[in-house]
Every structure is written in structure tokens, then in C-alpha cells.
Amino acid sequence: MNLPKIHSISKKIFVALLGGFLMIFLLFHACANLCILRHDGGAWYSAFCHFMGTNWIVKCFEIVLIGSLLLHILLTVWLWFTNRIARGNDRYHQPSKTKTHKGSKIMIWTGILMLVLIIVHFCDFYFVKIGFVKGQYMVKTEELIENQEVSQLLQTCSQYGMTPEDFIAANEQQMAQYKDQIDPAQLEEINAQLQKMRDAAPIATIMMNAQKENRLSEDRKYIQKLSVEERNDINAVFGRNTAEPDFYYMAREKFKNPLMVIIYLIFFVVVWFHMRHAFASVFQTLGLNNYKYNKAIEIAAQIYAWTVCLIFTAVVVLVFIGL
Template identity: 45%
Template structure:
């Protein structure tokens, strides 16, 4: 793979900056995930997901995040291929350096994180994009009173609807009522009654385009996914690979940016380990909790 003609050091600086950005993203993502553990019937988690899904600043960040992720993968894979090409014959003397041993596994732990992301997007993110079916939730006030439905109701009460419009309106109202009855009879309301949750794709199809704000129900999706021990174990194994990737990633980023110094190197090394372990344990807490305590 040929990289555009930018100096190798600029590429390394770009990888370092992007890497540090991804490290901060992981901390935020982990914080949001930990809301899943709060015994509040998913209230905090749903609020956080709703905010992340609707806030415009976050939407811009999402574009930056994906650009960063893609840039990170392309540049690091290309650099690795260049390294392999530059040194096709292995040295006879195995390296005794701890750092170089760790850095050699970066491409493999990175590959595992990539595999994780592919699986993870199919499990969660692609539902948001409508590429995969999942579970859905609707804010109760949206189900009851979308602005379009209200306008039609006003027109209906004032006798302003044509017979065809009347027939459509009645079908739509029946679909909404059907949803409310299902929510009531199957206990799909959240404790605070603000959400109807745990809806299947079949449940929401009849009201699509009628009620506003149908969102993925990531809370129930996470509980369903990690209720399956095979998925939990796969996720846990990949979190270990993520931790190893992050330990070296952080040290390497600091070095590239010239922020290392003999005086602080021990601190940076320790900090990288602590950060990576906190991230891995924080993410692992969700599947472990669901596997053993739910």
C-alpha cells in the first residue's frame, strides 16, 4: 500500500493525535456504558443514548471519530507493511527490549480490535443506521402526540378531512392504539412511564412514519446480547486485546509527540497500564454483571 507523500514523522504525529483522541472517546463511551449497571430500569442509559443520538455537536464528533478511526487503520496498516518490506529477513538475535516486543504485537492486537468493532457495529451501531434489526423504544409523548398526528386530529374534529384522509387517519390511530395496548399488556413502559421499550421491528413497523422518535433500545439490546454467554466471552477476550493495544498505544503516542522524558517515562508507563486496565475493566463490567447477576 502506498501512502501519500507526507513525511514519515508527520504520519506518526497524525497517528499519535488520532490515537489520543480515540483514547478519550473510549473513556466517554465506557462512562456511558456504566450507566447500564445503574438499577434504574435504564433511565440514565436511555437519556445518555438519546443525547448522543440527537445532539448536533455529538453528530459532528461522530463524523470526526469515524474519520479518525479510518485514518488510524489505513496509516498503521500501511506503516506496518512498509516495515515488513524494509526488513524481510528476521534478525538472528531476538530483541530483548520489552517495548519492541509489545510494539510488534500492535498490528495483531489492533487487528483483533478491528474484528471486535465489526462485530460490535453489527450488534449495535448498524441498528441505528437501519442496516440491522434490533429492539426499539419510543418516548411516550411522541407515541401519543406527534405534531402531524395532532394536526390531523384537529382537522378531524373540525370535520376538515376528506373521506380518504379520514380512512388513513383511522388506520393510523388504530396502529398507535395497538402499540399502546401491547405496551400496557406486556409491561413495556419504563418505570417513569416516559418510554415504551423492548419493541421488536414488527411492533414498530405499523407506526413508522406516524409517531416520531423511534430509537434503538440499546439498553434491552445489551441485556439480550450479554445474556448470551458466548457473546459475553467473545467480548471479554477482545477487551483483553484492547487493553494490550492501549498500553503500548499510549506510550508510543507520548513518545512520538516528544512528551516523554527520562524523568517521566516511568510515570507514563504506569499511567498507560492503569488507563488501559480501567478501560478494559470498565467495559468488561457490563457483560460480567449481566452474565453473573441478572
């Protein structure tokens, strides 16, 4: 197969630009995760994730982000292979004395390790969002109540202190008892109403259970910790994806597990190594460095990598110790 010919300098510039974009995303991602530390039942983090999952500008950004990640990986592996092929079995004759070169040698390996850990991370969160993996879900309360049948059934059930199933069963029993005395047109109408109640019953039941089990967010805007079955019931009634992943509870549950904490801490160490070198590399590839600023760029790289990784680490460790 003939690969398209792109000059390796162009590939390096692309890798640097995409890497720079991914680094900015990571700082944003780390800061957003701080909302997980709030003890607000997920109100802030859920609102943030809802915005991320529904706003069309963010959705476009997400496509660009995932595309950048894939392109960044593809180009770096391609560059690595073409460099190796060009060099054959010959290694550098002179051992390198520059720090940058030492760092760049491990970039491919930290990159591969990071890719493995990103796949683990996606299985934990992102793949739940796109429906590849099952998780826990949440739904906007007002969206459920907007359905007239649901809100009517809920009102009547709480008035009589009955569950939706019991209420419908009682109505069906009464219907069976008096069916011969009711005129056929009226009977048809009652039957149609009963059917509407049966359709609304799963959602009304979910709402009543959520209230009983304290699964409403503090601001009562969301029903949280929905099971896969509950999510499927809601989506079936609305005929679209109404429920969305409950990342607040999923993250809090995940980081109670010491094994997950260790995996994520390894992830952050790898990210730190990769990012510390990547930061300086971006400046070098784009020709923005010179002897005067090299030291400052190196310090900025350290600060940036430490800041991002410490914020990520703080979230995991503080959740683990129960704060």
C-alpha cells in the same frame, strides 16, 4: 498506483493523535455503559443513547470518531507495509532489549484482532443505529401522543375499554348500517374521520400493548422493546425515523448469552494489550517522554488500560450474573 508521499514521521504523529483521541473516547464509552447496570428499565441509558443519537454536536463527533478509527487503521497498516518493504526480508540484526519495541511488534496483530472484534461489536449495536442490522427499538411516548389522532383514539378506546381495531370495526359497521340515512356531506366527513382513525390505529395499538406488557420505562418517557414491525409502523405514520434502538435491553439480552460474554471478554483483553502499549507510544511519538518520566508514563498506561477494561468487563460480568 502511486500512493501520496507522506513522511512516515508525519504518519506516526497522526496515528498517535488519533489513537489518543480514541483512547479518551473509550474511557467515556466505558463510563457511560455503567448506566446499563442500573435497574431503572433503561431510563438513564436510554436517555443517554437518545442524546447521543439526536444531538447534532454528538452526531458531528460520531463522524469524526468513525473517521479517526478508519484513518488510524489505514495509516497503521500503511506504516506497517512501508516499513516491511523498506526492510525487505532483513529483520533487526540485534535483538531488541527495550520493552516498548516488544510491545510495538504485536501492535499490528492486536490491532487486526481488535478490528475483527469491533466489526462484531458494530453488528451488535452501531449497525442497528444506522439501519444495517435489525434490533430492538424504543420511542419517546410524548412524541407519539403529540399526534392528535393517536391521543384522541387512545382516549376513546380506553373510555370504552376497546382495542383500536375493534373500535374502528364497530364504527364501520354502524356506518354501513345507517349510510342510506346520512346526508352525503356528513357521510364524507365521517369517512375522512374513520380514515384518520385507521391511520392512527397501529400506533394506538402499540401504545396499548406496551402498557399491558409493561414495556414503558420507569419514568414513562419511553416505550421500550419495540419489534422491527412496530418500529416500521411508527416510522411509516410519522414519515421519518421516530423510533430508535433500545440499547439497554439489547445489551442486557446479549450479555445473558455465555458465548457473547466470552467474545466480549476476549475483546477487552485485546483492547487492554493494545491500549497499554498505545498509551506509552503516544507520549513517545509526540516526544513527550524522557528518562525521568518513562516509569510514570508506563504506570499511567497500566492504570488507564486497567481502568477502562475493568469497567467494560464489570458491565458484562455483572449483567451475566444477573446483577
